[in-house]
Amino acid sequence: MKKQHAFALSALASLLVAGCATGPSTADLDQMAATVVKSSFSDKGIVKVSAIAPEDINVACTAADVAGKPLDPAVAEALQAAQLKSIKWPADGNYMGDWKAGEKLAQSGRGLTWSDKADTANGGNCYNCHQLDPKEISFGTIGPSLTGYGKTRGVIADPTSTASKAIIEYTWGKIWNAKAYNACSVMPRAVHKGIITEKQAKDLMALLLDPKSPVNN
Template identity: 40%
Template structure:
């Protein structure tokens, strides 16, 4: 009986403490957004902008990544209207070997990735199977093995692959795939190299 009394008393203290803390929120305490923003220290200039959601991110947060059909169509149309920047050369299929290096590279946009001289990557293996010999790969996204072999290498498919990497939200609302081009994670030439990885007959993707 004594043990029960002690436990109940401790629980009461915890509840009362929580109520007291709750009553003080807004009176000198930072908001959740302020607390998160202040926790990022010694970041590169511009990192604070990543804490502000754009309209697509806000919509997907509200929908918890499962928007209604109407909302999904609205998000996709909104992103389809956004500008896609293509390589200055006009070529959408780049060097697959460079593309392989980009797919393997996970550097960029992580806390601590502060070297502006270091090339960012797509970290594609975190979500996709790309070639058969790869022993470790993610399954969040579909397998990309034999991508070009199965779909062909027409200009339309090349543009589809480029645009999908550039801004996946234009195709699938609230997808987990980053908007690599839209958010400036990868340059147009880097995206073209990834298209080369997917399309080139000599690429390990199509072996």
């Protein structure tokens, strides 16, 4: 493995040096980078190399980012439509779980490392990007604050209204697969990628929408 890795790095370096005179194509660089990745990573425990395999949606977003331009709206719409099809809605129509379990989940960042067992419950890691409880003084700011999430959106006041039902469904879909609503979202596709379970998603829903949750108090 070390010899393969060294060879791949050497080949990539040679190509880059040659590029000063010949100008390697993007395809050449992509191929060499893929070789380096393939020689550097291997399945270990529950962590599989397939997790870093490129997907159309990620490739498109990366290309747009490198170009310094927003993703073409038509392309974004098509990619989002494909991701939307991956969302599974609760068969029993019940979106809500236990907000206390959801709070613990949101504040946990553990899991998904090679040393974890396959049945280890992963954390949601929500705190790393969002403020949840208004009383929190330390929280991530990559994503928007979620304080008062259900209250400010009218779900607490009238959970059966058409507007509230739309918010509830959107929230479920966002937790399941964020890229269904924003192709280049940096939010993890939590349930779609197996980071959390459907039951855990219901607990996070309760954290965001239950009137007793600290999020709404």
